[in-house]
Amino acid sequence: MKQNQIRNFAIIAHIDHGKSTLADRIMEQTQTVSERESKAQLLDDMQVEQAHGVTVKSRTVRNFYQADNGIEYEYNLIDTPGHVDFSYEVSKSLAASDGAILLVDATQGVQAQTVANLRLARENHLTILPVINKIDNAAAEIEKTEREIRALGAEFSKAKIFHISAKTGQGVHEVLEAIHQVFPAPTGSVLMAAVKCRKMAI
Ligand SMILES: Nc1nc2c(ncn2[C@@H]2O[C@H](COP(=O)(O)OP(=O)(O)OP(=O)(O)O)[C@@H](O)[C@H]2O)c(=O)[nH]1
Ligand SMILES: [Mg+2]
Numbered sequence: 001m002k003q004n005q006i007r008n009f010a011i012i013a014h015i016d017h018g019k020s021t022l023a024d025r026i027m028e029q030t031q032t033v034s035e036r037e038s039k040a041q042l043l044d045d046m047q048v049e050q051a052h053g054v055t056v057k058s059r060t061v062r063n064f065y066q067a068d069n070g071i072e073y074e075y076n077l078i079d080t081p082g083h084v085d086f087s088y089e090v091s092k093s094l095a096a097s098d099g100a101i102l103l104v105d106a107t108q109g110v111q112a113q114t115v116a117n118l119r120l121a122r123e124n125h126l127t128i129l130p131v132i133n134k135i136d137n138a139a140a141e142i143e144k145t146e147r148e149i150r151a152l153g154a155e156f157s158k159a160k161i162f163h164i165s166a167k168t169g170q171g172v173h174e175v176l177e178a179i180h181q182v183f184p185a186p187t188g189s190v191l192m193a194a195v196k197c198r199k200m201a202i
Contacts, residue, residue, distance in 0.1 A: 001074045004185045008076045010058075010093045012121060013103035014111035015082035018133040020044050020055055022103060022166035022175075023079040029172055030063040030075065043079050055081040058093040065176055073180045082113055087120075094120050099127040099183030101175070102149075103166075106132050106140035110148040118152060127183050130156055131175060136165035 011019040020043050026032075043059045044050060063075040078093040094100065100121040104114055121128055130149050134140055142163060150156045162178065164171035 001072075005071060006074045006076070006185055007099065007179055007183045008078075008097050008186055009099040009101060009179060009183050010078040010080050010090075010097045010121075010126075011101045011103060012080055012090060012094070012117040013082050013133075014105070014108070014113040014117075015054065015084075017082060017103050017105040017108065017111075017114075018166040019082060019103055020079050022101070022131075022133065022164070022172070023059075023061065023077060025166050025169050025172045026075070026077060026176065027061060027063060029169065029176060030065045032061060032063045054083060055079060056083075056086055056089075057081065058089045065180070067180055068177060071180075075176075075179060080117075082117075084113055084116070087113075087116065090117055091120055094124045094126060097124070097126055098186055099129065099179070101129050101131055101179075103131050103133050104145055104149060106134045106142050106145045106163075107137050109141065109145045110152065115152070128155070129162070129175070129178055129182055130159060131162040131164055133164055133166050135163050136168050136170065 011022055013019050023043050044055055049056055058078050058080045060078050065073045065075050067073055080090045080093045102118055104110055132142060132145050135142055146161050149161055162171060162175050
């Protein structure tokens with residue numbers, strides 16, 4: 001795989017805003033897991049995570065995505081925990097990424113860990129893709145959430161904000177397309193890229 005076809009990115013959000021559910025949909029839509037293997041919360045495989053529905057450790061998954069432009073990309077996705085107690089996991093993951101999907105639950109809006117994790121992403125000079133999740137929920141307040149995201153910084157004032165349901169898969173294809181269009185390929189030498197990949201796997 002050529003370096004310019006690789007994208008290393010993390011999914012960040014406040015707790016329960018749907019990061020692991022989106023990771024599941026991305027793995028499904030890139031055929032990283034077959035439907036037969038598919039079950040709810042593929043990545044949250046620790047017993048404590050399954051019992052509480054909470055991600056504790058970051059996970060990295062390599063997906064191969066056949067884009068609409070005919071090119072195959074390698075998407076190295078890191079699903080991070082949203083709980084404030086595990087923010088060290090988020091820092092570690094962002095140091096190994098070039099982009100971050102900032103996910104915001106449309107029924108909750110911007111929350112404390114949305115802001116804290118966005119700050120970490122900025123400190124790591126990551127390109128940020130804002131995404132509103134749970135648009136299928138009857139309690140979704142999409143416009144209000146969009147205003148809150150735009151208020152987070154000048155870079156969001158005119159940015160495209162994606163609207164998805166990680167549960168149903170609605171809008172996820174548009175996010176998959178944006179990942180290779182918006183996030184940069186890893187820079188530096190092939191050696192540095194390899195070191196970054198190793199860091200992601202730890
Ligand atoms: N209605 C609806 N529910 C969703 C959607 N995405 C996620 N959920 C639900 O929201 C809850 C939390 O989802 P997770 O994917 O575990 O959230 P998370 O951000 O990974 O949580 P942490 O890792 O603990 O921070 C689960 O009950 C999901 O089924 C969505 O698009 N629509
Ligand atoms: Mg999770």
